[in-house]
Amino acid sequence: xxRTSERRVLEAASRWLAPAAVFLALALALDQxxxxxxxxxxxxxxxxVLHLLLREQATLLxxxxxxxxTAGYGLLGALLLALVIGVAAYAWPRVEQPLLGYGAVLSSVxxxxxxxxxxxxxxxxxxxxxxxxxxxxxxxxxxxxLQGLRESRASEQELFTxxxxxxxxxxxxxxxxxxxxxxxxxxxxxxxxxVLGALIGEWNGAEEGLGVIMLNAMFGLQVQRLxxxxxxxxxxxxxxxxxxxxxxxxxxxxxxxxEAT
Amino acid sequence: MAGLSIQNVSKSFQLDGRSVPALDGVSLELEEGQxxxxxxxxGCGKSTLLRxxxxxxxxxAGHIAINGAPPQQARRDHQIGFVFxxxxxxxxxxxxxxxxxxxxxxxxxxxxxxxxxxxxxxxGLGGYEHASPSQLSGGMQQRCAIAxxxxxxxxxxxxxxxxxxxxxxxxxxxxxxxxxxxxxxxTTALMVTHSIEEAVLMADRxxxxxxxPGRIVDTLEVDLPRPRRLGTMDDPRFNALVDHARHALxxxxxxxxDHEVAHAENV
Ligand SMILES: Nc1ncnc2c1ncn2[C@@H]1O[C@H](COP(=O)(O)OP(=O)(O)OP(=O)(O)O)[C@@H](O)[C@H]1O
Ligand SMILES: [Mg+2]
Numbered sequence: 001x002x003r004t005s006e007r008r009v010l011e012a013a014s015r016w017l018a019p020a021a022v023f024l025a026l027a028l029a030l031d032q033x034x035x036x037x038x039x040x041x042x043x044x045x046x047x048x049v050l051h052l053l054l055r056e057q058a059t060l061l062x063x064x065x066x067x068x069x070t071a072g073y074g075l076l077g078a079l080l081l082a083l084v085i086g087v088a089a090y091a092w093p094r095v096e097q098p099l100l101g102y103g104a105v106l107s108s109v110x111x112x113x114x115x116x117x118x119x120x121x122x123x124x125x126x127x128x129x130x131x132x133x134x135x136x137x138x139x140x141x142x143x144x145x146l147q148g149l150r151e152s153r154a155s156e157q158e159l160f161t162x163x164x165x166x167x168x169x170x171x172x173x174x175x176x177x178x179x180x181x182x183x184x185x186x187x188x189x190x191x192x193x194x195v196l197g198a199l200i201g202e203w204n205g206a207e208e209g210l211g212v213i214m215l216n217a218m219f220g221l222q223v224q225r226l227x228x229x230x231x232x233x234x235x236x237x238x239x240x241x242x243x244x245x246x247x248x249x250x251x252x253x254x255x256x257x258x259e260a261t
Numbered sequence: 262m263a264g265l266s267i268q269n270v271s272k273s274f275q276l277d278g279r280s281v282p283a284l285d286g287v288s289l290e291l292e293e294g295q296x297x298x299x300x301x302x303x304g305c306g307k308s309t310l311l312r313x314x315x316x317x318x319x320x321x322a323g324h325i326a327i328n329g330a331p332p333q334q335a336r337r338d339h340q341i342g343f344v345f346x347x348x349x350x351x352x353x354x355x356x357x358x359x360x361x362x363x364x365x366x367x368x369x370x371x372x373x374x375x376x377x378x379x380x381x382x383x384x385g386l387g388g389y390e391h392a393s394p395s396q397l398s399g400g401m402q403q404r405c406a407i408a409x410x411x412x413x414x415x416x417x418x419x420x421x422x423x424x425x426x427x428x429x430x431x432x433x434x435x436x437x438x439x440x441x442x443x444x445x446x447x448t449t450a451l452m453v454t455h456s457i458e459e460a461v462l463m464a465d466r467x468x469x470x471x472x473x474p475g476r477i478v479d480t481l482e483v484d485l486p487r488p489r490r491l492g493t494m495d496d497p498r499f500n501a502l503v504d505h506a507r508h509a510l511x512x513x514x515x516x517x518x519d520h521e522v523a524h525a526e527n528v
Pocket of ligand 2: 307308309346421
């Protein structure tokens with residue numbers, strides 16, 4: 001039986017090292033394949049992309065800053081909007097069904113098609129890009145919050161009835177804490193979507209941002225540069241997810257972690 | 262009138278569009294500070310009766326009065342302590358914070374007779390104050406729920422099989438602990454249990470229920486001296502009462518069952 005510290009190391013290894021090794025092996029295989037000239041033009045050598053990432057680090061980070069800012073504002077805006085509307089629907093249950101109906105229809109409108117219209121109407125500003133991000137993130141958050149606020153068990157509701165809790169206490173002490181795990185599920189879906197929203201916003205016109213470099217690289221047929229931006233976008237998307245997971249754990253709403261201890 | 266008064270209470274539930282009677286004409290009285298026990302087969306409406314006393318829902322017919330007032334008023338005045346059949350602890354709160362919940366709902370004006378910390382120790386959960394409910398066994402969760410029901414000094418205590426998940430030894434300990442706390446506070450109590458011995462050991466009155474529809478078929482006056490102790494169970498009167506309650510309970514079984522069992526064992 002290995003000691004706990006050893007086991008930790010083993011666990012971390014199986015969790016991070018194994019996937020990393022697989023990834024590395026695939027990347028190297030791809031690199032060899034492209035180097036031998038067997039691959040189409042549009043696939044660059046991973047090593048070249050890596051070089052470019054390191055060489056243009058400063059530029060990429062500069063543009064990435066704008067994208068992250070847009071995504072952050074957008075996610076926050078969507079969260080606030082979903083909370084306000086979710087709580088209103090909790091207070092007036094009759095509006096919940098119509099709200100979900102409209103929400104579902106609106107969220108099925110492809111944002112990539114609407115974004116240019118919004119840009120024409122509202123101008124190529126940060127506000128427009130944030131709005132596009134809010135629109136993309138809003139619905140999953142709303143569904144999560146509505147579901148969460150209704151999630152308490154019948155026996156828990158009875159407990160609060162017997163304790164003669166006011167509606168506000170019932171909300172604050174029962175509905176809201178019950179909703180937190182759901183809220184985090186919603187956030188984990190919405191956070192990578194926020195990065196996507198920011199990119200879509202930038203494709204429709206911006207001076208700076210990862211989406212701008214992406215577009216320029218595409219039209220300039222700079223394959224390595226294009227791939228570098230894609231890699232950065234992937235990493236940032238995953239990091240937003242990880243970031244939400246960390247907040248969830250720190251705030252103590254990670255039920256799986258609790259049960260494991 | 263002080264105490265608990267239940268007059269001719271009936272309750273029907275809607276099931277597939279039909280109205281199914283769960284309780285039919287139940288009447289019982291407890292004086293203030295008295296301890297009542299309900300025993301009866303599963304599904305005879307014991308939990309339903311407790312819920313109506315706590316004003317979770319209203320009876321279809323009949324009257325309930327807690328210290329002379331309707332249940333709605335007693336509930337609004339925070340006079341009811343309820344231990345549910347399942348512990349119903351909030352999973353995101355620690356043991357101590359679960360016990361504190363009624364005080365939070367009462368607001369800062371209320372000074373509890375016993376602090377939540379003291380109650381947690383009293384139910385044997387000292388050292389587990391900051392544990393989460395998922396880290397407790399079923400019996401420990403139930404003891405936490407008992408502490409929570411007591412923290413706001415209720416004037417009536419409703420207990421739905423509070424000790425069902427406990428082992429024999431812990432069960433007796435909790436029985437006597439509850440009797441001790443109640444002797445100090447003079448709280449009226451009504452407890453559902455499946456143990457005839459427990460009912461007779463703790464109660465002043467035992468109400469024996471029958472099912473379909475739920476009704477009281479017998480009421481036992483338990484005149485055993487207080488404080489009750491383990492020795493109480495050696496008292497011949499104790500055993501006589503237990504036998505009496507058992508007969509009242511088993512009289513509901515159709516007699517064929519006896520024959521069937523005898524037949525099955527002979528084969
Ligand atoms: N909310 C409800 N809706 C419909 N029927 C109900 C409801 N609650 C209870 N019943 C019915 O009322 C009857 C009595 O239920 P109750 O829970 O009071 O039984 P009980 O005596 O507490 O049983 P047990 O000892 O198993 O806990 C049952 O037949 C049950 O199906
Ligand atoms: Mg029951």
